[in-house]
Amino acid sequence: MYPDERGRFGEFGGQYVPETLMSALRQLEDDYARLSQDDEFTAQLSEYLSTYSGRPTPLYYAKRLTELLGGPKIYLKREDLNHTGAHKINNTLGQGLLAKMTGKKRVIAETGAGQHGVASATVAALLGLECTVFMGEEDMARQALNVFRMRLLGAEVVPAVSGTKTLKDATNEAIRHWVQHVEDTYYIIGSVVGPHPYPMMVRNFQRIIGDETKEQILRQEGRLPDVILACVGGGSNAMGIFYPFVSDAHVRLIGVEAAGDGVETERHAASIAKGRKGVLHGSLTMLLQDADGQVLPAHSISAGLDYPGVGPEHAHLGATGRATYVPITDREALEAFSLLARVEGILPALESAHAVAHALKLAPGMQKDELLVISLSGRGDKDVEQVQPYFGGGNHAE
Amino acid sequence: MQSSGREHLEQRLRACAPERAAFIPFITAGDPDFSTSVQIALMLARHADAIEIGIPYSDPLADGPVIQEASLRALAAGMTMSRAFDLMRAVREQSDVPLIAFTYANPVMQAGFGVFMQSCRESGVSGVIVPDLPYEESDDLLAAADATGVALIPLLALTSRERIAKIAARAQGFAYCVSSLGVTGERSNFSAELRSFVQTVQQHAAVPTAVGFGVSTADHVRELAAFADGVVVGSAIVRRCGAMQPAAQSGDDATLRAQMEELERFCAGLAHAAVRAGAAS
Numbered sequence: 001m002y003p004d005e006r007g008r009f010g011e012f013g014g015q016y017v018p019e020t021l022m023s024a025l026r027q028l029e030d031d032y033a034r035l036s037q038d039d040e041f042t043a044q045l046s047e048y049l050s051t052y053s054g055r056p057t058p059l060y061y062a063k064r065l066t067e068l069l070g071g072p073k074i075y076l077k078r079e080d081l082n083h084t085g086a087h088k089i090n091n092t093l094g095q096g097l098l099a100k101m102t103g104k105k106r107v108i109a110e111t112g113a114g115q116h117g118v119a120s121a122t123v124a125a126l127l128g129l130e131c132t133v134f135m136g137e138e139d140m141a142r143q144a145l146n147v148f149r150m151r152l153l154g155a156e157v158v159p160a161v162s163g164t165k166t167l168k169d170a171t172n173e174a175i176r177h178w179v180q181h182v183e184d185t186y187y188i189i190g191s192v193v194g195p196h197p198y199p200m201m202v203r204n205f206q207r208i209i210g211d212e213t214k215e216q217i218l219r220q221e222g223r224l225p226d227v228i229l230a231c232v233g234g235g236s237n238a239m240g241i242f243y244p245f246v247s248d249a250h251v252r253l254i255g256v257e258a259a260g261d262g263v264e265t266e267r268h269a270a271s272i273a274k275g276r277k278g279v280l281h282g283s284l285t286m287l288l289q290d291a292d293g294q295v296l297p298a299h300s301i302s303a304g305l306d307y308p309g310v311g312p313e314h315a316h317l318g319a320t321g322r323a324t325y326v327p328i329t330d331r332e333a334l335e336a337f338s339l340l341a342r343v344e345g346i347l348p349a350l351e352s353a354h355a356v357a358h359a360l361k362l363a364p365g366m367q368k369d370e371l372l373v374i375s376l377s378g379r380g381d382k383d384v385e386q387v388q389p390y391f392g393g394g395n396h397a398e
Numbered sequence: 399m400q401s402s403g404r405e406h407l408e409q410r411l412r413a414c415a416p417e418r419a420a421f422i423p424f425i426t427a428g429d430p431d432f433s434t435s436v437q438i439a440l441m442l443a444r445h446a447d448a449i450e451i452g453i454p455y456s457d458p459l460a461d462g463p464v465i466q467e468a469s470l471r472a473l474a475a476g477m478t479m480s481r482a483f484d485l486m487r488a489v490r491e492q493s494d495v496p497l498i499a500f501t502y503a504n505p506v507m508q509a510g511f512g513v514f515m516q517s518c519r520e521s522g523v524s525g526v527i528v529p530d531l532p533y534e535e536s537d538d539l540l541a542a543a544d545a546t547g548v549a550l551i552p553l554l555a556l557t558s559r560e561r562i563a564k565i566a567a568r569a570q571g572f573a574y575c576v577s578s579l580g581v582t583g584e585r586s587n588f589s590a591e592l593r594s595f596v597q598t599v600q601q602h603a604a605v606p607t608a609v610g611f612g613v614s615t616a617d618h619v620r621e622l623a624a625f626a627d628g629v630v631v632g633s634a635i636v637r638r639c640g641a642m643q644p645a646a647q648s649g650d651d652a653t654l655r656a657q658m659e660e661l662e663r664f665c666a667g668l669a670h671a672a673v674r675a676g677a678a679s
Binding site: 006014015016017018019020021022023024162163168169172175176179180181182183276277278279280281282284287289291292293294295 | 455456457459460462463466470473478479502503504505506507508509529530531532533534535552553554555556557558559561565576579580581
């Protein structure tokens with residue numbers, strides 16, 4: 001089972017970090033291995049997931065969307081109904097508790113749109129930890145409300161002013177800060193990225209999405225789904241819902257990458273479709289880069305997918321063909337955003353709208369007796385202001 | 399027979415003892431521009447025992463703001479890996495000072511480990527530092543280093559502890575001791591543990607040890623020269639190189655010359671500070 005003892009998913013993964021962090025990563029591996037088997041840790045995590053975050057989240061049969069598309073029965077895994085509005089809290093509760101139970105008083109996190117930052121600030125408040133969030137200066141301007149939310153929750157928000165001033169650079173700043181404060185600070189990485197053991201650990205904290213989905217679909221339909229769709233930036237919601245199905249070979253796993261203006265342009269975030277093998281933020285993965293290995297800026301309307309790398313386990317699932325990865329443009333995502341709102345009364349996050357958009361393409365070609373599950377990773381309230389100009393301030397897109 | 403890059407570097411560093419510690423300045427290739435970089439390196443060669451040349455990378459996560467900005471300036475001015483090798487070759491054509499290329503895992507991997515080390519050898523580069531390629535990930539680059547005779551210089555940190563023995567044992571060129579927790583950049587003082595950390599590394603390494611990260615004044619150099627075999631100064635020099643950009647761009651030779659002279663005085667002072675107390679000056 002992956003990762004192997006070197007923290008590799010096939011050839012991807014590893015620990016490409018400054019030497020200063022290596023002992024801390026080894027310690028983290030040991031702490032995680034111990035606590036993930038510890039009754040008190042698992043009981044507390046499970047209690048918070050249910051009574052604080054509201055799990056299990058429903059697996060909702062989207063009847064009107066199903067009828068509209070005329071294909072398979074479509075189910076939505078409602079991660080948007082979690083506390084703080086996205087799947088991110090599954091991971092921050094796990095890592096926050098890990099920080100707390102290993103005696104750390106302080107946590108740091110990186111954030112793009114602010115969802116992971118808010119989920120980290122929330123858990124820090126819940127557990128009585130100090131919290132500093134690194135956020136690109138550009139993103140802080142675009143997501144001013146989330147910056148305010150984090151500050152209300154008692155977190156310090158530090159602008160990342162280097163490079164492209166977005167998620168990539170916020171992650172660089174968080175790593176640099178961690179190098180300096182490694183002895184008393186826990187770094188809560190927000191996705192299945194970073195050096196080993198983070199991709200494994202975050203996947204394991206997020207697999208509850210897939211574990212619940214499996215149990216729910218078996219209860220509701222008596223069988224496993226034919227297709228599972230999830231958006232992929234770093235890829236934590238996708239890894240979470242895919243992982244329990246990886247060994248069920250007949251379940252098709254499809255990750256949806258952000259194609260921005262289109263993968264034929266230079267403005268996209270499709271790391272698997274258009275990237276090459278390379279090292280970013282501590283792991284070997286698929287990466288948008290130029291011929292010299294300089295990292296290229298990613299582009300997506302969705303800040304949560306606006307990242308030039310991807311989790312190494314996705315790179316592996318893509319390389320082995322166990323999962324396939326498809327691109328969805330900004331425009332397609334916006335149409336899906338609007339359609340789901342009107343047909344089901346659910347505003348999806350722009351990230352999740354990418355997965356919905358691929359369902360719109362895929363479903364008409366599938367059989368009526370097939371089952372399609374979409375990971376609805378987050379709610380779209382955070383995006384309403386941003387999408388308003390695209391819809392002309394009116395009611396719907398045309 | 400021509401010595402390998404590794405031997406050239408180790409011999410130059412060893413030759414400093416016991417009178418002084420080796421002085422190893424760092425500059426970013428192409429900052430403020432190609433020809434000024436070459437001139438700076440040749441000026442430094444008069445005072446240095448080896449020079450580290452940063453090959454700029456878009457995401458330098460071991461570097462503080464000064465070197466980050468220098469990297470971005472150099473990239474914006476058109477610096478690439480192949481131009482950086484041209485630059486190092488140009489320096490070596492006019493000086494026998496050992497050069498050390500400092501860059502990150504991704505550009506090295508994209509070039510190909512073997513190709514990268516071969517380019518180092520062909521450009522007269524003696525050693526290589528890749529700060530995000532720790533011991534566990536460095537087997538392939540080490541094999542390429544061995545095949546070319548170029549030194550793979552490992553970093554050791556205050557947090558390395560039980561890792562020190564295995565890292566130091568396979569150090570080539572020198573063992574690079576990171577002075578404190580954190581990234582590159584100027585600091586006011588050093589950890590009390592630094593001296594014993596460096597001494598531990600010296601017990602395990604067959605090559606000299608140098609201390610870097612945060613070393614920014616002559617006083618720092620003097621303090622570290624008392625126990626380290628070499629001292630690396632980066633950001634304090636890079637900041638002064640960056641300040642040359644306006645004059646270099648506008649062709650203001652008088653200002654550029656004055657800035658170059660100021661940088662030379664600063665570096666001569668650092669080199670002088672590396673002379674140990676009691677040694678004849």
